[in-house]
Ligand SMILES: Nc1nc2c(ncn2[C@@H]2O[C@H](COP(=O)(O)OP(=O)(O)OP(=O)(O)O)[C@@H](O)[C@H]2O)c(=O)[nH]1
């Protein structure tokens with residue numbers, strides 16, 4: 001007979017920081033009794049009562065959490081982890097936001113559960129707690145648009161390799177943007193920007209968008225850290241800079257808000273399976289913080305940017321690798337130059353070797369296939385073989401994807417106890433990723449059932 005299911009997350013998972021939250025909750029009983037009015041015995045009795053109430057609350061919270069299976073979303077910076085999480089929320093809750101218009105947290109709200117040291121945090125003020133409402137996304141999207149424009153105009157003027165603007169209109173538009181952009185960047189809420197200024201700015205963006213040089217710059221944007229979503233936001237500049245702008249789901253999916261701290265999101269599927277999804281900051285300086293979440297994981301969801309085979313690392317990731325989890329110095333490294341995709345592969349190898357994850361199942365999302373397709377169709381784009389010298393196939397989508405899938409399968413080859421699944425994804429395209437996420441859901445149910453069989457999984461409630 002199969003043993004009864006045992007919760008996969010034990011009470012020790014319940015962290016001191018959560019206990020602290022309860023203690024500091026104004027709705028809880030006061031932590032210290034009013035000393036002057038009570039005898040010592042009275043005070044002790046009150047303290048015991050308080051402590052028992054706290055214990056009960058902690059046990060109830062721990063029992064609640066024990067019904068959830070843990071999923072880790074891992075991958076290097078900007079690979080698309082948070083975008084996949086947004087799509088998971090959308091598929092299972094129908095909602096991308098964490099905060100309702102009245103300010104209340106929504107049931108699947110994303111909460112910060114582990115902080116980076118404040119000196120290295122990249123929170124930037126918006127959604128610091130992990131809670132992102134409509135108003136937060138307006139600011140993020142406008143910042144994405146303005147920062148992208150600033151980067152494009154600056155790159156064109158500072159790099160001799162960049163062509164001049166193709167038309168006089170483009171030249172004038174770039175000059176207008178240069179003179180106005182810092183004011184808008186400082187005021188993404190647009191409060192202190194007049195209607196005239198806004199109209200002039202939008203007209204300049206639209207004129208620049210029609211200039212052939214801008215299209216060329218966007219095409220090679222990956223080389224100078226331009227956002228993948230820059231083009232979409234530039235095309236929609238008039239909407240985004242409208243004072244009444246309210247972002248669509250598509251815009252929220254395209255938005256880039258680096259995950260400052262590790263977040264936890266509760267997802268309950270239609271079948272009743274409950275998951276705690278941990279989304280991490282993928283930058284090199286933050287990778288050591290992942291390890292504290294490596295115990296008792298049902299499955300790793302690893303997101304790798306397959307389009308970035310030729311893209312330089314973000315400047316903050318060009319630091320020497322640190323000792324410990326991210327120390328890949330001893331790994332066999334192919335002789336090609338470092339790129340974001342190679343970095344992602346090396347980090348994946350490292351995760352697969354980690355002692356706490358020796359048998360943990362993994363689902364790899366080879367993400368940004370839309371960008372890869374466009375790149376491979378561009379005769380001027382870098383050749384895959386220049387970055388991965390052991391690739392001898394043509395510069396075409398299917399063989400390149402096959403090669404990269406094989407590279408990701410490499411670290412677990414021969415490990416019969418480990419399950420590895422690899423999917424090609426376009427995380428910003430809801431229909432494509434939702435088909436993949438439905439398959440992922442089925443895989444997770446199977447993994448769950450296997451765990452139940454061995455006495456450590458969860459049954460759907
Ligand atoms: N074109 C395209 N853009 C994508 C895709 N997936 C994600 N993006 C965009 O890539 C950017 C980065 O995505 P995020 O989900 O923030 O990346 P992340 O892995 O969470 O990054 P960190 O939080 O910094 O570790 C966002 O602007 C996304 O909209 C994709 O499949 N195609």
Ligand SMILES: [Mg+2]
Nearest residue numbers: 081082258259
């Ligand atoms: Mg993120």
